[in-house]
Amino acid sequence: MNAKNPSVSRTVMTEIVLPNDTNNLHNLFGGQLLSWMDRCAAIAAHRHCRRTVVTASVNNVSFNEAIPQGAIVTLESKVSRAFSTSMEVWVDVFMEDQRGSGKQTKCNEAIYTFVAVDDLGRPIPIPPIEPETEEEQRRYDGALRRRQLALILAGKMKPAEAHELRALFLPQEDAK
Numbered sequence: 001m002n003a004k005n006p007s008v009s010r011t012v013m014t015e016i017v018l019p020n021d022t023n024n025l026h027n028l029f030g031g032q033l034l035s036w037m038d039r040c041a042a043i044a045a046h047r048h049c050r051r052t053v054v055t056a057s058v059n060n061v062s063f064n065e066a067i068p069q070g071a072i073v074t075l076e077s078k079v080s081r082a083f084s085t086s087m088e089v090w091v092d093v094f095m096e097d098q099r100g101s102g103k104q105t106k107c108n109e110a111i112y113t114f115v116a117v118d119d120l121g122r123p124i125p126i127p128p129i130e131p132e133t134e135e136e137q138r139r140y141d142g143a144l145r146r147r148q149l150a151l152i153l154a155g156k157m158k159p160a161e162a163h164e165l166r167a168l169f170l171p172q173e174d175a176k
């Protein structure tokens with residue numbers, strides 16, 4: 001399979017926060033944002049492999065800023081790294097300044113793992129990925145450690161096997 005660039009999977013979705021999407025403080029309800037992010041990430045994962053994809057894990061979600069009712073929210077997702085059948089997808093969330101310049105500020109992000117599956121739900125191979133930009137390369141490099149952490153937490157990998165993750169915490173010679 002030929003390698004693809006992350007830009008092939010780039011997906012942009014824009015939403016407006018309506019009253020039904022909010023919590024008691026009239027800010028966007030976290031579960032609604034999670035749903036939008038999952039959708040946006042799933043489309044990016046599908047665009048990378050052109051197969052049915054399922055969410056395997058959500059590795060990191062940070063709600064850094066509240067998003068008020070009426071806000072226009074843009075979600076941007078891209079595959080950052082492809083493994084054998086699984087891929088990591090980043091979702092960046094931006095809020096648009098409605099009164100002034102319309103400038104977009106980043107307010108949240110999430111990192112998902114999707115797996116490509118056949119018609120019976122069995123994992124199938126996906127194309128490799130070749131990062132192009134500096135940010136794509138940084139996210140690609142970190143994806144291996146995040147995958148190891150996710151698999152350890154899911155009970156699918158022993159900590160002793162996670163060499164790259166251990167190297168973050170231990171002197172190089174002890175991490176081997």
Ligand SMILES: CC(C)(COP(=O)(O)OP(=O)(O)OC[C@H]1O[C@@H](n2cnc3c(N)ncnc32)[C@H](O)[C@@H]1OP(=O)(O)O)[C@@H](O)C(=O)NCCC(=O)NCCS
Nearest residue numbers: 054055056057083084085086113115117121123150151154
């Ligand atoms: C995700 C799923 C396909 C994995 O199937 P599985 O039989 O456990 O398959 P494997 O153990 O062979 O793993 C397949 C790939 O998933 C990855 N994976 C499995 N669990 C993972 C987890 N918790 N976090 C990150 N990656 C995971 C594996 O690392 C492997 O990746 P690789 O092939 O690139 O190395 C299966 O668990 C599933 O269908 N889950 C339900 C998905 C779903 O319905 N999502 C929506 C939730 S509402």
